[in-house]
Amino acid sequence: MTNVLAINQLTYKHNLKTILKDVDLTLETGKIIGLLGENGAGKTTLMRLITGSAKGSGTIAVCGDSVAAHHKSHVSFTEQLRGFKPNTRIDRVANFYRTVYPDFDGQRFEELITFLQIDTSLKLGALSKGMKEKVVIALTLARQAQLYLLDEPFSGIDSMSRKRIISSIIKWKPEDATMVISDHYVSEIAPILDEVVIVKDQGIYAHKPSDAIREEFGIGIEAYYESLYEGGVKHD
Amino acid sequence: MKFDDKIPIYYQIKNYLYHEMMTGALKPGDKLPAVRQLAVDLTVNVNTVQRALGEMITEGILESQRGKGNFVTMNEQRITRLKEQLVMEQLERVYEQLHALNLTDEQIITSLKQYIAQRGQRDDQRVSD
CATH class of the missing domain: 1.10.10.10 (Winged helix-like DNA-binding domain superfamily/Winged helix DNA-binding domain)
Known part of the structure; x- marks a missing residue:
């Protein structure tokens, strides 16, 4: 199996504070990976480093390419659409994506919009949190990328929408693409994860296949994740 | 599921x-x-x-x-074998748990028979309700 992502000795500091230190991480193609960790552990930072939006020391190769400027063409990241004005209609945003990303597939986008029950004539400012998250997911999955990074796609979303988003992930993830989903609430996505990567103490604390965790320890992913924090202080 | x-x-x-x-x-x-x-x-x-x-x-x-x-x-043989295997797995679990309660083999058989008889009655009642 080939690797879609290879991170070597990555260190990232922000305002003299070390966020990530000497991170090594290799991800194979065709997997769904849960990126778990507390708020502030560095999950979003790690994703931004992978896309090339943030810069640290060390190397990050996406599909064997370690030039950061090229990463955005291989990686589809759940951008939070902050660059758009609230009165922008969803179909306008989609047009923008079509122009910027050559791998944006209009047909896929249409299917996703229908499946996720989104009305594209709505303006961004009129969307509820859950609806906006669905738009972000549709835009992200409509690209034919090798690596998808979904940054907490389920936060503040009702359970019906959550189920739809999970189904859309299973349905639309290209077979040989890898998807990283960050979250601090594990139980709902646990059945769809091939592997879990846990970010803790400024690094990758654990990286294991989910069924291996269940087989080795006889516990669930959530229990395993929580066990790593036992004795420590929990923030939520 | x-x-x-x-x-x-x-x-x-x-x-x-x-x-x-x-x-x-x-x-x-x-x-x-x-x-x-x-x-x-x-x-x-x-x-x-x-x-x-x-x-x-x-x-x-x-x-x-x-x-x-x-x-x-x-292949019906394979399906039959699978069914036997599934039944055995369930029985194994029940047997081990009852053994853990210090029941002898005889007692296990008696309890099972009793249970099935009672259960049959209960289910019949439920159907007629």
């Missing part, structure tokens, strides 16, 4: 499909849904479905036809 997060998912998928075969929802010679469709239906990962089906193909319960899909075996 609801999964128990403590048990490997591929194992639970296998058990689910075995169950479908035992109840007749999946009959000998039936074609299974496509891997991705199964993954969507069960809300699990495509790779995990593939692993479960791969093991069932090795066991001979499923037969893979290149380009056509996966089919439940027509």
